[in-house]
Amino acid sequence: MKGGLRALGIAAVVLVCSAHIGSPDSWYEGSAGPYHVVVNVQMPSVIPGIATIYTRVVGDTVHQVTSMINVYDASAGTPPPDVGAPVPGAPGQYQTRLWIMAPGSNSVTVRVRGARGEGSVIVPVTAVANSRLPMQKPLGILLAVLGLFLFVGIVSIAGAAVREGVLPPGAAPDGRRVWRARATMLASLVFFTLVVGGGKIWWDGVDRDFRTSLYRPFAIALSEENEGGPPRIRLRIVDSAWTMRHDSAWLGRAHIAAWSPLITDHGRMMHLFLVKMPGMAAFAHVHPATKDTVDFMATLPPLPAGHYRVFGDIVHESGFAKTLVGGIDLPAITTRAAAQDSDDASFAGPAADASSMSARLDDGSTMTWQRDATPIVAAMPASLHFVIRDAQGAPATLEPYLGMAAHAVVMRDDGTVFIHLHPSGTASLGAQQAFAFRQRGDTNAVSIGKSVAREDSAMARMPAASIPGDVSFPYAFPRAGNYRVWVQVKRGGAVRTAAFDAVVQPMAASAR
Amino acid sequence: MASIATPVRAVSTIGDAAQRTSTRMWPLYAVLCSSTCIVVGLLWDISWHETVGRDTFWTLPHLLEQFGAVLAGVSCGWLVLQTTFRGTAESRAESVRFWGFLGPLGAWVTIWGTFVMITSAPFDNWWHNAYGLDVQIVSPPHMVLALGMVAIQIGALLFALGGQNRATDAHEMRRLGWAYTAAAGVLITMIATLISEYASRANEMHSALFYQVAGGALTLFVVAVSRAGRLRFSATGAAAVYMGIMLLMMWTLQLFPAVPKLAPIYREITHMVPPSFPLLLVFPALAVDLLVRWNAGRHDWLMSVALGVAFVLVLVACQWYFADFLLSPGARNYVFAGDQWAYMVRPGPFQHRFWNLARDATGHPSFPLFLRGLGIAVMIGAASARVGLWVGNGMSRVMR
Numbered sequence: 027m028k029g030g031l032r033a034l035g036i037a038a039v040v041l042v043c044s045a046h047i048g049s050p051d052s053w054y055e056g057s058a059g060p061y062h063v064v065v066n067v068q069m070p071s072v073i074p075g076i077a078t079i080y081t082r083v084v085g086d087t088v089h090q091v092t093s094m095i096n097v098y099d100a101s102a103g104t105p106p107p108d109v110g111a112p113v114p115g116a117p118g119q120y121q122t123r124l125w126i127m128a129p130g131s132n133s134v135t136v137r138v139r140g141a142r143g144e145g146s147v148i149v150p151v152t153a154v155a156n157s158r159l160p161m162q163k164p165l166g167i168l169l170a171v172l173g174l175f176l177f178v179g180i181v182s183i184a185g186a187a188v189r190e191g192v193l194p195p196g197a198a199p200d201g202r203r204v205w206r207a208r209a210t211m212l213a214s215l216v217f218f219t220l221v222v223g224g225g226k227i228w229w230d231g232v233d234r235d236f237r238t239s240l241y242r243p244f245a246i247a248l249s250e251e252n253e254g255g256p257p258r259i260r261l262r263i264v265d266s267a268w269t270m271r272h273d274s275a276w277l278g279r280a281h282i283a284a285w286s287p288l289i290t291d292h293g294r295m296m297h298l299f300l301v302k303m304p305g306m307a308a309f310a311h312v313h314p315a316t317k318d319t320v321d322f323m324a325t326l327p328p329l330p331a332g333h334y335r336v337f338g339d340i341v342h343e344s345g346f347a348k349t350l351v352g353g354i355d356l357p358a359i360t361t362r363a364a365a366q367d368s369d370d371a372s373f374a375g376p377a378a379d380a381s382s383m384s385a386r387l388d389d390g391s392t393m394t395w396q397r398d399a400t401p402i403v404a405a406m407p408a409s410l411h412f413v414i415r416d417a418q419g420a421p422a423t424l425e426p427y428l429g430m431a432a433h434a435v436v437m438r439d440d441g442t443v444f445i446h447l448h449p450s451g452t453a454s455l456g457a458q459q460a461f462a463f464r465q466r467g468d469t470n471a472v473s474i475g476k477s478v479a480r481e482d483s484a485m486a487r488m489p490a491a492s493i494p495g496d497v498s499f500p501y502a503f504p505r506a507g508n509y510r511v512w513v514q515v516k517r518g519g520a521v522r523t524a525a526f527d528a529v530v531q532p533m534a535a536s537a538r
Numbered sequence: 539m540a541s542i543a544t545p546v547r548a549v550s551t552i553g554d555a556a557q558r559t560s561t562r563m564w565p566l567y568a569v570l571c572s573s574t575c576i577v578v579g580l581l582w583d584i585s586w587h588e589t590v591g592r593d594t595f596w597t598l599p600h601l602l603e604q605f606g607a608v609l610a611g612v613s614c615g616w617l618v619l620q621t622t623f624r625g626t627a628e629s630r631a632e633s634v635r636f637w638g639f640l641g642p643l644g645a646w647v648t649i650w651g652t653f654v655m656i657t658s659a660p661f662d663n664w665w666h667n668a669y670g671l672d673v674q675i676v677s678p679p680h681m682v683l684a685l686g687m688v689a690i691q692i693g694a695l696l697f698a699l700g701g702q703n704r705a706t707d708a709h710e711m712r713r714l715g716w717a718y719t720a721a722a723g724v725l726i727t728m729i730a731t732l733i734s735e736y737a738s739r740a741n742e743m744h745s746a747l748f749y750q751v752a753g754g755a756l757t758l759f760v761v762a763v764s765r766a767g768r769l770r771f772s773a774t775g776a777a778a779v780y781m782g783i784m785l786l787m788m789w790t791l792q793l794f795p796a797v798p799k800l801a802p803i804y805r806e807i808t809h810m811v812p813p814s815f816p817l818l819l820v821f822p823a824l825a826v827d828l829l830v831r832w833n834a835g836r837h838d839w840l841m842s843v844a845l846g847v848a849f850v851l852v853l854v855a856c857q858w859y860f861a862d863f864l865l866s867p868g869a870r871n872y873v874f875a876g877d878q879w880a881y882m883v884r885p886g887p888f889q890h891r892f893w894n895l896a897r898d899a900t901g902h903p904s905f906p907l908f909l910r911g912l913g914i915a916v917m918i919g920a921a922s923a924r925v926g927l928w929v930g931n932g933m934s935r936v937m938r
Contacts, residue, residue, distance in 0.1 A: 072670035095801050102802030125592060125671070125800050127882070159668040165660060172657040176650065183646050186634045191643040192935040195704065196631035229678050236669050 046349050046452065047337065048443035048504060049436075052134075052151050053451035055500040059145015061086050061138045064500055065451075066407075067149055071157045073129040081110060081136050082119045088140030091120040098131035098150065098345050098461070107137060126153045131345040133461060150345045150457045154241035158233070173222075180218060185211035244268050248336055248354040250326075256363030259354065261298065261314060261322040261338055269320060286343035288319045289475040291456030292428035294369075296322050297339040297446065301437055302332045302374075303353075306510045309523065310372035311435070314338075325365050327372035331358040335441050341456035343474050349444065369428055371521035377510060378526050385524035389517055390417035393524040404506045404533045410434065410447070412513050412524075414495030422495035427516035429455055432497040439508040447499040506532035566697045566717060568613035569648055573694040573724045574783075575606030576687050580731055581787045581813055584675070588811040588880035591800035593671070603687075610690045611652030614645040632700070632938050643938055644696030651689025658683035675735050684732055691725040699936045702768050715769040722763040722772065723779020729755055730780060730817065738814045740869075740876070743861035745894035746911020752817065753850045753919030758926040760823050761845050764830040765930025773830075777823035784816035788875050798881035805881055812875045815864060818856040822849045838927045845927075846920025854912065865890050 052067040061083055068078040079093045092107035110120030126132055132153050137146040161169075189199045189207035199207070244265035251258050263269065268285060270276045277284055288295055294313040302308035308330050314322035322338070338350035378385035383395040396411040412432070414422040424431055434447040445452060459478045495515070503509060509528040514521055579602035586599050594600075618641035621629045625640060633640040662679035698718035705711040736742065736751040764773035791810040798807055825848040833841050863869055869876030877889055896907035 070670075072668065074671040075667075097802045102804050103798075103806075104801040104803060105797065105799045127591075127671075127800055128802055155670065159664070161664060161668070165664060169657065169661055172653070176654055176657060179650050179653070182636060183643075183650060186636050186646065187643050187936075190634040191938050192932075194937055195628070225678060225681070232669065232678065 046347075046445040047351065047441075048438070049445040049452075050152075050154075050156060051452075051502065051504070052149055053447075053500040053502075054147060054149050055498075056147070056450050057145065058136060058138045058147040060142040061088065061140065061145050063136065063138060063147060064407075065134075065136050065147065065149055066500075066502070067134050067151050069151060069153065070126060071159065072155045073153045074125060074127045075153075076123050077126050077134070077151070077153075079110070079122045079124060079134060079136065080113070080119060081122075081138075082116070083138060083140075084118065086140055086142065087118070088138050090139045091122075092137045092139075093122040093124060094135050095124045095126055095151075096133055096135070097128045098133055107135070126151070129153050129155070131342070131457075133345075148461055150461050152346055152348075155236070155239065156241050158236060158240070177218060177222070181211050181214050184214035243348045243350045246338065246350045246352045248352045250354060250356055251323075256361075256365060257326045257357070257359050259298070259300075259312070259314070259324050259326050259336075259356075261296070261324075261336070261350070261352070263320050263322075263350070286346070287475050288340050289343050289456045289460060289478045291339065291341045291347075291454050292430070293479075294428070295319065295340070298322070298324055299337040299339075299435060299444075299446070300329065300334040300354075300356075300372075301337075301441075302330065303335045303441065304439070306437060306439060306525075307376070308332070308334075308372070308374040309435070309512050309525065310370070311433070311512075311514060311521075311523075312370040312372075313367050324370070325363045325367070326356070326359050327366060327370050328362055328374075329356060329359045329372055330374055331356060337444050339446055339454070341454045341460070343460055345454075345457040345460050347454040347457055349446075351444075368519070369516075369521060371514060371523055373512060373523035373525060375525070378524060380527065383526060385526065387414075387515075387517070387522040387524060389520070389522060391415060391422050391517060391522070392419075393513060393515070393522075395511075395526050401531045402503060402528055403531050404503050406533065407500070407502050408528075408530075409498070410501055410511065411498040412496075414497075414515060414517075422517065424493040424495050424497075425516040425519070426493065427514060427521060431493045431515070432499075433514045434499050435512045435514075436501065436503070437510055438505070439510070443504055443507075443509070445501075447501055449497050449499055451500050503528070503530040506530050565613050565617045565642075565645065566694070566701065569610055569644065569690070569694040569697050570717060570721055570724075572606040572608075572610035572613070572648075573691045573721060575602050575609065576690060577724050577727045577731070577783065578787065579603035579606060580687065580728070581784075582791065584731070584734075585787075585791050585810050585812060589796045589798065589807055589809075591798050591881060607652050607655045607686070607690065610648045610693070614641065614648040614652075614693070617641055617645050618649070632704070634938050642697060642700055643936060644693045644698075644700060646693075647696055648690050648693030651686045651691075651693055654686030654689055655683060656686075658686060675732065684728075688725070688728055691721065691728055694721040695725055695933075696936060697721070699766060699933055700938050703934065703937055705768075711768055715767065715772070716775075718767060719763075719769060719772050719775040720779055722759070722767070722776035723783070726756065726759050726763070726776050726780045726819070727783045729759055730784075730819075731813075734814070738817070739893075740814070740861040740864035741888070741891065741893045743857045743864075744892040744908070746896060746908055746915055747894055748857075749850055749854060749912060749915035750918050752853060753846065753915045754922050756817075756819070756822075757826075757846060757849045757919045757922035758929065760819070760826050760849065761830070761842075761923045761926030762930035762933060764823070764826050765927055766933035770831070771824065771827045773823040773827045774820055777819035780819055781816045784813060788812040788815065789872070792872065792875060792878075800881075803881045804884045805879060807881050811878050811880055814878075815869075815874050815876070817853070818860060819853075821856045822852040825849065825852045838931075839924065842924035842927055843920045845923035846918075847916050849923065850912070850916045850919040861892070865892075 050069045054065040062085055064082040066080040070076055081091050091110040093110060094104050094107035096104045108122045108124060110122045113119040113121050130153060132151050134149040134151055135146060185207045188210040189203060193199060244263045247262045247264050249260045251260050267282050271285055295316050296314050298312050298314050300310040310327050310329055312324040314324035316322045333355050336352045336354055341347045385393050387393055391414055393412055393414050396413055397409050402408050416422040427433060430448045432449060437444045456478055459481055460474050463474050463477050507530055509530060511526045511528055512523055514523045579599045583599035586597055618639050621633050622640045630640055634643050636646050658679055661682060665679040698714055698721045702714040702718045705714050733751050733755045737748050742748040760773045763776045769775060792812040794810045795808060796810045826845055829844055829848055864876050895903045896911055898904040
């Protein structure tokens, strides 16, 4: 796989991007020049906010690891990179904390210096506000107590000022002055109540505006169509921020920044995933076609009837990758249409046996999740390592599937976590290519979409390489819960899918 | 209502005036020092955000602000404990009682301000985590912090006021009058900084909004300071202190090399970005002082109209043409620090234009519409002056 990427000429800047559901962190595993690194960018939930970058250098002792952040198009200057601090107890791992100031598509550049020279990797990250931190109860109680103390204090001070503050030293207040002080306290009580109330209205307004501005993927409409042909799924982006994207006057009036065009990702404009809910008993990965990047249509592969959660991965030219989300009820689809994209695939059935963690693929080969009995813990690197053997038990070889050795999809059973993984991490190849073209600094930068499409076509024409059937995905499950992992590889010209279940334990408070 | 309180002779328990003054000066100096540290720290902090960007609890400007708050709280807390448990008859006689403790009014306001600043810290930290780092001055947690800062500065003012209003000796009155003027100048610097998002840049000085904001916020304090001051030109002196602090900060900060530490960076910055050239506040303050002295016996309602008109119109007369100069190439130097912008501001022609101009239906600048906005500024200034007179009358009666 890495060889394939080098052949495409984008290994000089290896890139990773993510914008998935409930799993905002970015992962990259691969080369940074002569070094093999694993980079984990833990994104803040608000922007501006602080991202934590963990870089692990595998197999080398290096002198220094630095990191820096810039906006996606590098149109601005950057400060000197920050030197990573070694993580205690984790040899070869370095940590950096960097502010991300600009919302949208950004890049993290990790540079490694060691005995074998210098190498770097650019990790695209999508910076969006995706949640509002609730106020912890102890902090709320502390602030309430302090606020009450200050409120009573200022009212008392106002009373003391009128009662004694204007009297000559030593003079005692008479009854009239005492009453004036009480009236002043009452007036200040009303005044400061209004001040606090006004502050609350202001705060509520800020909070309302913030919640309104939280990142949400484009609104979509889903429908099933089967008139005069095989059943198809239609996804239409109905969000006015996208449908009105060519009307700059409308965007200006609505205070909406224009989105950059969509580009292909692994040669497809959209990767559409369907998961049967509840139970996650069926899964499909298809690639809709589009003429206007608003209306997307895909032939449905064989699937059982039921309700499906739908996720559509798209990538903007800026490198901003997003997942569109919807739901649809489908009838049973029993046959594979002749017009089906050869890279479309579906899977229905139970997950691999929990004791052996081994699944039989439909060509007789097996896929085994190589893991020990160590529990999987949320927010800690998980060992997503899979070995594929042929029907005779010998190590199998794989064919590139959409330019990758394998694809994995991870989903929590309630649908609140969904992510599409590759062996190089949480990558969108389209974002990788877009950043690579910008890095070249040539005139391609003004037509990145076309350049990416050209590169995708070149990749499709390449002879299929033989890839060892041993794949792993760098990732950490974001939260505790029950997950299903679908792993897809290509053998014998067809996509083979296996499903695995994972129970993720909560992270101990002291574990990180 | 309009009369200025005359100095009241202390009761018979008061002994030697010089002795009494010497025992009272240290807390005044301590609070004045903390008040100055806070406003200098605030200006430095704003410059830090515009230059370096990267922010922690432990940056030097933050440490200076925290030192100011701690110094204010500790010195006033010590004064209260000393007065309550080991105070002399004189010091107890010059105190007000608060929840069983004794201390000067200024000490209580200062302590309250310190607690407000302490409260703002966890609130601000949570705010940054919940909504992202807020780079604007005017936000709820920043306003809580500012309330604490202003309270400490008002505490310093009350400290000086109590001494000034009790003083019978001319030398003592002059000394305390200057302390009062200095405290008032620091307070005005704080207020001018809080409104600086709307009323500090030369680009804003041909907009009615500039005069409405400045007229509303500054007239109150300038008038109150003038009314309660015992020196002949208290407001002018306080305005001079404001201009002095701003000029010193402006001329000092830009001497220090510094570079941005956050991306995206849109301009090449090699030294600390200074604050804008201060408002020419001494001129409207002088007009206020003259009117307050001349009209000392007149009705405050009429007086407030005259003060509002005078403050706003003199400010317009001073700033209108000065703004033309500040936007010109002639001001782009060390002395006037024109055309200085934060690292995150994209360069553009807006830098050298006036903003928020009143425009007619065709989109052209309209002087009649500006005059209408200016009329509103005058009305706001008059209302602010009326509150200022009321506050100033109260301040002139403070004795403890």
